[in-house]
Amino acid sequence: MKLYCGIGPNSYRVRIFMAEKGIDVPRVVVDLTKGEHKAPQFLELNSLGQIPVLVLDDGTVIT
Secondary structure, eight states, X not given: OEEXXXXXXXXXXXXXXXXXXXXXXXXXXXOGGGTGGGSHHHHTTOTTOOSXXXXXXXXXXXX
16 A cells, blocks of 8 residues: 655544554655646546545555
8 A cells, every 4th residue: 555645634634544543554745835746647646636645555546
């Protein structure tokens, strides 16, 4: 799994949940101020350009 997140409250909520459940997931910090959420490679994961995004091991994307 891989979690694409930022510093905002929605990403923080997901990180808290995963920590409480003992789930250790590699994180990729998406810098909204630099427009990284609008990069083509990120838009392939979430066409709306929103975070957080969780990519499961089988390639399933949860937004």
